[in-house]
Amino acid sequence: MQRPGGSCSSSRRHMSGASRTPIQNRCTRCLRARSFGRCYWTSGIRLTFRDSSSRVGNLLRHGQRQLRASSSIWGSWQARHSGSSPAVRNSALMTSERQKAWEAAGPLTINLIWPYTTWGGAQIYFLSLVRNAPKIWKFRVIVPEGSDPELMRLFSNAGADLFFLSHVRNPTPAQGIVEKLKRQLRRLRSEQEILAFVRERTSPGDIYHIEAGPWQSVSLLKKLARRGKTFVTVQNAMPSNVSEARKRAWSRRMTALLSMPSFELFGGNQHAVDDIRTFLPAELHKKVTISRATFSRTDVNEALAMPLRREQVLSGLGLRPEKLTVIAVGQFIDRKGRWDFLEAAKLLKDTFQFIWVGPTHLDAGEAARVKDYGVAGSFRYVLSEDAGRSRAEILAFFRNADIFALPSYWEGLPVSILEAMALGLPIVSTRINGIPEAVVNDTTGFIVEAGDAPAFAAAIKKLEDAPTRKRLAEGALAAATGEFEEIVSVSNVFDRYINAEAP
Structure with a gap:
C-alpha cells in the first residue's frame, strides 16, 4: 500500500453488507477506504497499513484519540474493581505452584490434531494451550492442507511446528445414503493418513490431543492411546434425537476407550461433562474432566487498548453511529441461528x-435470502478478514457494537460469547448446552429458547433501556473474570498431561 499523498495501485474492490455494497469514503483510484487522510483497507475496520517491508502494523499512533476509558463500561467497572478478582489472584497463586510441577515433568511433545480446515472455538482453545505451556514443551500442529494461513501464522508465532495432511474431512451435512457413505469414506481416509503420520513422525511417549468424536473414531483413538497419552475435548453434549440402540452403541464405544489407562476426555463446559458421564459407568466418570471453552485475556487487553473508532467504522459500513448496534460473530450457518438473527433485524x-462477522463470503443463494428480509439499511455482513487480521483486531471490532447476540441452535459454549463478555457487552443467546453457564438471565444478559426468533428479538428490545444495558454489561464483564479465564482452563489440561497414566 502506498504512503500518504498518493493512491494505492491495487484494483481490488472491498465490499461490505449483505449485498456487498461499496463502503463509503474510499480512495478514488483503488476504492479502498480513507481514514485520517490515508488509504486504508476499510474505513476504520482494518486499522492497519503496510509499510515498505509489507509488514502489517497497527495504526495506534495515527489519529490517536483519547480512549475515554473512565466513561466506558470497562473503565467504570475497572474503577470500582481495581486489581484482579480474588478468583484470578487465587488462580495465579495456584498456577505458580502448578507451573513448577509442569516444568518438573521435563520436555513433553504434544501433537494437536484436527482433520478439517474450518476453524473456530476449538482452534482458539488449542492456541491457548500453545501460548501458555512451559517453554520446554514442544507442540506440533497437524492439520490438512488449505488450513487458514492466518491461523497457522498464529500457531507458528506461538512456537508450534506445523505439519500438513492431504486429506480433509470438513464437517458438512450429508443428505441421503450415498452422501453419508462418501462422508464416512472421507473420515476413514483422513484417519488412515493421521495414523501413518503418527507412525512415521512421532515417538512413543508423545501426547496426542485430537479433535475427533470418541463415539465414532474409536479405532483411531485406540491406536493413538496405545502409543501415548491421548486426549479428546468434546464441546457439545451428545445428540439427543437418536435411537436408544445408537445411544447404547455410543456407550459401549466410549466405555471401551475410557477403560484404556492412557485415554481421557475433556468437556468444554459442565453440561458436556455431565452428559458424557451418563454414557459411562460410575468408575470412569473421573476420566471426564472439565476444560472450559476459553478466551485469550492477552487479546482482550490488546483490543481494549486500541482506539475506539465507532463513528468511522459504522459510517464506513453505511450504518448510523448513533443507533444501537447488535453484533454476532461466527460461521454464517443454520446451527448458529443466522435466519433468526435476520428475523430479529427485520423486526427491530x-x-x-x-x-x-463471518469467515467466508455469502454465496448467491444466501445473499438473495438476506435481501428478502428487507434489512438493507440495518444489516451488514462483514468478512472476518475485513474486521481484523489478528484476533485482537477482531475483538476491537466487537467494541463498535452495544450488544452481542447469537441465536444458536447447537453449540457448546462459544468462545465469541466469552470474548464479548470480557469486553463488557451484554449478551442475548439461547438455552443450548453450555451457553447458560455463561449467559445468566437478567445478570449477564438474556437467554431464550432456540428457534424462537420473536423471543430473541424481544430480548434484544429490552436492551434498548440504557440502565438495563449497562447493568448487564457490567455483570457480563464480572462473570468473564474468573472461571472462564484462559489460565484456569489450560491449567486443568496441563495437569492431566503430566498426571494421566502412560500406556
Missing part, C-alpha cells in the same frame, strides 16, 4: 442495526 430495524 427501526431502533437497532445488526452486524454479522
